[in-house]
Amino acid sequence: MAMTDRRRSRRDDGPGAAPPVEIHVAVPDALLEQLVTEHYDRLLRLARLICRDASDAADAVQTGLEQGWRRRSALRSDASARAWLDRIVVREAVRIARSRRSWLARLLHPSEQLTWIEPPDERASNGLDRAALRTAFAALSPEQRAVVALHLHLGYSVAETAAIVGAPEETVRSRLRLARQRMRPQLVEVDR
Amino acid sequence: MNEPWSTPLSDEALDRELQTFLASEAADVGAAPTAAEMTLRITHRVSPGPRAASRRTGATSSLRMVVLLGLLALLLVVLAVIAGQHRNEAPRLLGAGEILVEQRAYDSTTGDSKDAVCPDCGYMHYPAWSADGTRLAYLGDELSIVDTRTQTIDKLGVCRSCASSDAGLRSYISLAANGSMIAYVEDGQVQIIDVATRAVRRLTRLPAGQSANGPTLSPDGRQVAFVISGQPGLWVVATDGGLPRQLVPDDSTFDPAWSPDGSTIAYVRDGDDLTYQLWLYDVVTGTSRKIWQDPGCCISDWGGPGWSPDGTSIAIIATDPSHSFGLFVVDVASGQSRQLVDTVAVSRPAWRPVVVEPRTSPSDMAVGDATSASPTAPVSACGSVNMHPESALVPAGPWDVARLSGGIAVGVPDQMDNATKVLYIAGGQPAALTGLALGASDDVVVSIQPLAATPSGSVIVQVTATSQRWPLSTCSDLWRITATDGVPVATRLTTHVGGQTMTWESVSPSGRRVAYVLDDTTGDGVVKHLSVLDTSGAGGSVAIGDPPCASDRYGLKVAAWSPAEDTIAVACTDRLELIDVVTGLHRELPIPASTTISALTWRAADGSAPAVLLAATSPEGVNGPLTVAAIDPDSGITSTIGTWKAVDGQPLEWLGGMDDSFSPDQRRLWTLGQQGGMTEQGGYVIDLADGAIKRLMTPEERPDLTEWIGADTLGSGIYDDETRTRLQARDPASGVVTDLASVPIGTWKSWVP
Numbered sequence: 001m002a003m004t005d006r007r008r009s010r011r012d013d014g015p016g017a018a019p020p021v022e023i024h025v026a027v028p029d030a031l032l033e034q035l036v037t038e039h040y041d042r043l044l045r046l047a048r049l050i051c052r053d054a055s056d057a058a059d060a061v062q063t064g065l066e067q068g069w070r071r072r073s074a075l076r077s078d079a080s081a082r083a084w085l086d087r088i089v090v091r092e093a094v095r096i097a098r099s100r101r102s103w104l105a106r107l108l109h110p111s112e113q114l115t116w117i118e119p120p121d122e123r124a125s126n127g128l129d130r131a132a133l134r135t136a137f138a139a140l141s142p143e144q145r146a147v148v149a150l151h152l153h154l155g156y157s158v159a160e161t162a163a164i165v166g167a168p169e170e171t172v173r174s175r176l177r178l179a180r181q182r183m184r185p186q187l188v189e190v191d192r
Numbered sequence: 193m194n195e196p197w198s199t200p201l202s203d204e205a206l207d208r209e210l211q212t213f214l215a216s217e218a219a220d221v222g223a224a225p226t227a228a229e230m231t232l233r234i235t236h237r238v239s240p241g242p243r244a245a246s247r248r249t250g251a252t253s254s255l256r257m258v259v260l261l262g263l264l265a266l267l268l269v270v271l272a273v274i275a276g277q278h279r280n281e282a283p284r285l286l287g288a289g290e291i292l293v294e295q296r297a298y299d300s301t302t303g304d305s306k307d308a309v310c311p312d313c314g315y316m317h318y319p320a321w322s323a324d325g326t327r328l329a330y331l332g333d334e335l336s337i338v339d340t341r342t343q344t345i346d347k348l349g350v351c352r353s354c355a356s357s358d359a360g361l362r363s364y365i366s367l368a369a370n371g372s373m374i375a376y377v378e379d380g381q382v383q384i385i386d387v388a389t390r391a392v393r394r395l396t397r398l399p400a401g402q403s404a405n406g407p408t409l410s411p412d413g414r415q416v417a418f419v420i421s422g423q424p425g426l427w428v429v430a431t432d433g434g435l436p437r438q439l440v441p442d443d444s445t446f447d448p449a450w451s452p453d454g455s456t457i458a459y460v461r462d463g464d465d466l467t468y469q470l471w472l473y474d475v476v477t478g479t480s481r482k483i484w485q486d487p488g489c490c491i492s493d494w495g496g497p498g499w500s501p502d503g504t505s506i507a508i509i510a511t512d513p514s515h516s517f518g519l520f521v522v523d524v525a526s527g528q529s530r531q532l533v534d535t536v537a538v539s540r541p542a543w544r545p546v547v548v549e550p551r552t553s554p555s556d557m558a559v560g561d562a563t564s565a566s567p568t569a570p571v572s573a574c575g576s577v578n579m580h581p582e583s584a585l586v587p588a589g590p591w592d593v594a595r596l597s598g599g600i601a602v603g604v605p606d607q608m609d610n611a612t613k614v615l616y617i618a619g620g621q622p623a624a625l626t627g628l629a630l631g632a633s634d635d636v637v638v639s640i641q642p643l644a645a646t647p648s649g650s651v652i653v654q655v656t657a658t659s660q661r662w663p664l665s666t667c668s669d670l671w672r673i674t675a676t677d678g679v680p681v682a683t684r685l686t687t688h689v690g691g692q693t694m695t696w697e698s699v700s701p702s703g704r705r706v707a708y709v710l711d712d713t714t715g716d717g718v719v720k721h722l723s724v725l726d727t728s729g730a731g732g733s734v735a736i737g738d739p740p741c742a743s744d745r746y747g748l749k750v751a752a753w754s755p756a757e758d759t760i761a762v763a764c765t766d767r768l769e770l771i772d773v774v775t776g777l778h779r780e781l782p783i784p785a786s787t788t789i790s791a792l793t794w795r796a797a798d799g800s801a802p803a804v805l806l807a808a809t810s811p812e813g814v815n816g817p818l819t820v821a822a823i824d825p826d827s828g829i830t831s832t833i834g835t836w837k838a839v840d841g842q843p844l845e846w847l848g849g850m851d852d853s854f855s856p857d858q859r860r861l862w863t864l865g866q867q868g869g870m871t872e873q874g875g876y877v878i879d880l881a882d883g884a885i886k887r888l889m890t891p892e893e894r895p896d897l898t899e900w901i902g903a904d905t906l907g908s909g910i911y912d913d914e915t916r917t918r919l920q921a922r923d924p925a926s927g928v929v930t931d932l933a934s935v936p937i938g939t940w941k942s943w944v945p
Contacts (some may be wrong), residue, residue, distance in 0.1 A: 033231055040227040045218035058225055065230065133213050141511075152207055153214040170317065170363075171538050180206055 036065060039082065042154070043089045049149040050093040052138050060096050064089035086154070087164045090146045094165075097142035136186045140179055147175040291498070291507050291519065291532070292319045292328075292542040298519060300500070300507070300543065303532040304717075313338060313345060318364045318540055322371035323411070323452065323501070325545035329367040329374050337367070337374065337387055350385055350392060351378050364447065364540045366409040366416070373431075375407040375416045382407050382418050384431055395429045396436055406447040410454050417448040417457050426459055426473060440473055440480055447496065447540065448473075451503045458497045458506055468494045468510055470522060483527040486510030486520075497522075498541035507532075507541035643670075643699045643706070652685075652699055652706060652727055668694045670706055670725055670733075685725055686733050689714060696739070700757040703727055707751075707760055707773060709739040724773045737776030740769055752792040754802055759825070761804045763789035768804070770825055782828045783808075791852035791861065795822070805833075807861055809849040818848030820861060820880060834883050839876070842867065847876065851895075857903040860924055864895055877906075877924045888927055898922075907932070 043064060047057035064085055137145065143165070150161040151172070158176070162169040290297040295316055298305045316330035329337045335351040338344070354363065354376065363377035375384050375395075380403035382395040395416060396404055407418040409431075417428045417439065426440035426448055444462035451458065457473040461482070470484040486494065487510075495509030495517075505521050512518040512531055519536045522529040643652045655671050670685040688694075688710070697708035706725040711718055722740065725733040740751070741764035751762040760771045761781075768781040768789060781804070783789070791807040803822040817837035823830045837844055847865035854861055861878040867887070875895025878885045889895040894908055901907030906922040919932040 036227045036231045040230055049214060049218050058230070062230060134217070137213070137217070143517075148210065149214060149218075152211050153218060174538070180203065180210075183210060184206060 032065075035081075035085075039065070039085050042082075043085060046086060046149055046154060047089050047093040049153060050090065050142055050145045051097045052145075053097075056096045057093065060089050060093040063092045083156075083160065083164060086150070086156075090150065090164055094142040094146050097145075132186045133183070136183050140182060144175045144179045147172050148179050151176060290544045292316075292321070292544060293495070293509065293519065294319070294537045294539045296537070297544075298533055298536075300521065300532070303519075305533065319542040320365055320367040320374075320540075321542050321544050322367055323369035323545060324371075325501075327367065327371035328542075329365055329371075331365055331376070335365065335374060335376055335385065337371070346387070348374070348385055348387070348390060350383070350390075351376050354378055363404075364406045364408075366407050366450075368409050368413045369411045369452070370413070373409070373413060375409045375431075377404050377407060377418075380404060382416055382429060384409075384416065393431075395431065395433075408448050408450045408457070410450050411452060412454060417450060419445055419448065419459075426457065439478070442480070445471075447494075449497045449499055449506075449540075451499050452501060453503050456503075458499065460494055460497065460508075470497060470506065470508060472524070483524065484508075484520075484522045484529055487512055487529075495536075495538045496540050498543050500543050501545035507543055509536055509538055509541060643697060652703060654694060654697060668692070670694075670697075670708070670727075672727060685727060695720070698751045698753070698760065700753045701755075702757060705753075705757055705773065707771075710735075722771070722776065736773065738778070740764070740771055740778070750789065750792045752794055752804070754794050754825075756802075761792050761794065761825070763792055763806070768806070768823070770804075781823055781825065783823075783830075788849065790818075790849050790863075791854055793854040793858055795858050805854060805858065807848060807852045807854070807863070809847075818852070818863060818878075820878070833880060834878075836878055836883075836885050839865075839867065839885050839887060851899075853900055855900050855904055855924070859904065862898070862900065862906060862924070879925075888922070888924060 040061065043061045044057055047060040047064075048054065051057045051060060137148075140148070146165055147161055150156045150164055151158065156164065158169055158172050162172045165172065291300050292298075296305050313330065313336070314332045316332060319328055319330040321328055326340050327337055328340060329335070331351060331354055332347075333352065335348045335354070337346050337348065339346070351365075366375040368374070371387065373384050373386050375382060377383070380398060382404045383392055384395060385392045396418075398404060398420060402423060403421040404418045405421055407416045409416055413431060415428050415430055417426060418436075419426060424441060424443040424445070425438045426442075426445050427436045428439050429436040439457070440459075442461065446460045446462070448457045448459040450456075455475055457475065459471050459473065461469045461471050468486045469482050471480050471482050473480045486508075494511075496507060498507045500506070500521075504524055506524060508520050508522060509517055510520055512520075512534060517536055517538055518534045519532045519541065520529045521532055643654055651672070653671050655669050669688050672685055685706075691714040692710055692712050694708045695711050697706060699706050704727055706727060708723055708725070709720055710723055711720050713719075720739045720742070721735045722737055723733050723735045740760070740762040751760055753760055758773055760773060762769050762771060766783075766787060768783050770779045770781060771777070772779075787808050789806050789808045793805045794802050795805050802825065804825055805820070805822050807818060807820050809818050817835040819835045820833040821830050822833060837847060845866045848863045852861060852863045859880060861880060863876050863878065865874055865876045865887075867874065874887045874891065875889030875893070875898055876885055877888045888906075889898065889908070898906050898908035901921065904924060906924055908920055908922065921930045921932050922928070923930075
């Protein structure tokens with residue numbers, strides 16, 4: 001095999017892995033379990049914010065964790081693993097969210113989350129109309145929701161967020177600024 | 193929500209409220225699988241996506257389908273009407289050339305795009321062209337300007353914090369039409385820098401809390417238009433001093449851009465209907481008019497505007513109806529637009545003027561003995577001036593090995609000399625090193641990559657020549673180099689022209705044939721085809737059909753030639769193909785779905801018909817064993833040779849899937865595995881005869897830089913000290929290591945992994 005073959009085979013981490021001749025019963029790998037245990041909840045919450053759909057969020061996380069496991073050799077530390085997984089899941093979640101956003105796509109893939117009539121949620125701040133907030137948040141682009149979720153929910157800095165979403169810092173700041181601008185009318189501070 | 197008695201939130205208070213909201217939203221995850229369920233889903237490779245769809249009820253799906261069909265019929269009618277209207281209203285699009293959006297250049301007519309406009313520039317924020325298209329200013333780690341004629345990058349030493357500071361938020365830069373000065377924003381103030389003298393002048397003295405944004409130089413270089421954060425209007429200030437004056441009083445104005453003829457300033461306004469609008473300010477009359485608004489809604493970002501060189505069109509990045517960020521071209525006269533591409537970075541488009549400049553050809557490439565004072569007579573390679581701009585640098589190294597009778601050849605990229613050198617190590621003796629190099633000119637970087645040796649002792653190499661002039665161009669050819677008595681003789685085997693590059697190649701065991709995939713960009717678009725070359729020179733190169741794994745998302749992984757050298761087995765992501773190298777016909781061999789083949793070879797089993805020998809991971813996805821099996825190419829019947837997942841009774845965390853390779857004598861399989869932590873990888877050898885597996889190398893011994901260099905010998909390179917690298921041969925049975933050569937690494941930067 002020429003050297004070029006070798007390098008490309010190292011790069012091409014395509015999906016799929018089943019036996020050519022035998023089927024074995026899977027026993028979850030300890031490392032995989034550890035990966036899921038440590039990161040699953042955070043990744044699911046992150047994807048949920050971007051996708052606005054539980055099923056899509058779970059799909060994005062599954063893809064991210066699977067890729068994370070397959071490229072486990074590249075994970076040198078817990079810190080890098082966290083940011084790396086967040087990056088994969090964010091990009092997958094944005095991709096899924098974008099594919100779901102047209103009215104035709106929503107018709108084909110109805111979301112359980114599109115029911116706005118709900119009892120008040122005590123976790124939301126007093127004085128806030130949570131339904132209006134959700135509407136405003138859902139009106140943001142997936143890319144904007146990703147930036148808001150990474151920066152304000154997970155606490156990444158602007159620079160870290162830019163690295164994760166693969167955009168210049170200016171773009172991240174711009175998305176944050178404009179997301180705030182869009183959300184601001186729904187978040188009024190009432191003189192009491 | 194905005195009641196009369198309410199007061200605006202500060203950003204800090206807004207963020208706190210948003211954080212509370214986000215926490216509650218994120219916690220409301222709905223019916224998601226548990227962590228344990230997710231682990232099993234990954235392990236069992238349950239496909240994401242269809243799972244969600246499968247949950248839906250049949251009744252809902254049927255109703256949805258009826259509604260969908262009705263809507264599709266309606267849609268077809270509407271589309272037909274719209275198409276009829278648009279036939280007579282096609283926008284007039286003038287201006288040509290490329291539109292640069294950050295790192296990516298888009299053809300202003302077709303939307304075709306390419307990356308790496310200036311690979312040495314680093315990430316380019318807000319690129320801006322001079323009027324003649326020969327200079328390009330951009331914001332990297334500092335303000336910089338590239339002269340495309342000399343390929344020099346001039347870092348100007350200012351605006352070092354602009355790309356990361358709040359003061360630089362959305363602050364585009366502007367290059368004067370003659371390329372002599374750049375306007376930019378630093379510390380919230382408009383500044384200009386003289387490119388030649390690097391003299392900096394601050395043009396504004398805005399009070400604290402205000403920041404200038406988006407400066408744009410007038411074509412005559414006498415004025416700079418800009419906006420002020422928190423202040424309404426469009427402002428202008430003279431470059432030779434004076435107070436700013438307001439041109440437009442309107443609120444929510446952003447990103448002015450002066451037209452090439454100086455008569456108009458385009459700018460963006462925030463529309464009341466959550467859209468963004470493109471306005472033109474007439475410098476003579478002092479009036480503004482709206483010419484366009486983005487067709488999307490409710491998404492909040494834009495990039496631009498950027499004028500075409502002839503001033504008839506404006507490129508702008510805005511949202512399209514599907515809420516993507518698209519690149520639009522707006523006709524200034526009619527206000528009509530067309531969407532050029534649908535997904536772009538959000539930045540100011542920089543429209544490059546059409547520049548007629550001579551393109552270089554790597555025809556001055558020479559082949560010669562590196563040890564001699566002058567190379568042998570120049571030999572033309574890829575000797576066409578028709579270099580296509582669509583190209584990419586071909587990486588070389590970290591080291592490439594071709595087996596020779598009595599020695600090995602190692603290709604070492606030498607970035608100091610912009611060339612690649614082939615070291616021929618005869619007889620395994622370091623003292624017998626013979627230099628062989630392909631030289632380069634200032635305009636052309638040449639790399640050579642040894643592919644294999646022929647029975648006559650020559651080496652088949654791939655020669656790639658890349659023009660360093662703007663735009664970058666690449667072509668690649670196959671050559672045969674014969675090193676007899678230290679005198680290299682090179683013969684060109686293929687006659688590709690610029691824009692024809694090899695993206696995959698495989699040499700038959702005898703070296704008699706080379707199969708390769710050629711990406712041909714000399715016509716419209718990219719055409720890929722599989723070609724087979726007779727290295728004796730008798731038959732030349734013949735295109736035989738479609739490339740392998742053409743429809744595979746991840747492309748070809750590994751390949752192996754049949755003993756008769758009439759068939760190649762290739763493994764794609766999840767299938768195995770046999771390709772007849774005479775007819776070009778493809779035939780698929782049955783393998784279980786989702787199998788990932790990591791190594792292939794052919795063998796004659798017990799003197800009977802040849803079989804395809806494969807290594808594959810892994811039975812149940814991510815943690816299964818490595819399996820080696822043989823497949824009869826005629827019947828497709830598979831027989832398992834063995835499976836491995838443990839060493840000395842201790843299970844491995846994973847084994848195989850990366851760098852697996854059969855030894856040339858097919859007695860062993862070399863693979864990587866892990867036992868004892870995520871960073872504890874090792875090199876493993878499996879004896880296919882008795883099934884024994886052992887760990888042969890630690891991570892420090894660089895198993896990732898190891899491959900077979902003889903019938904039953906592994907070769908690898910490790911650091912000797914900070915100045916030299918040792919090439920080592922390793923007996924896989926005994927583990928005994930023999931030094932082949934010690935190579936200085938100080939001059940070969942690419943050797944560093």
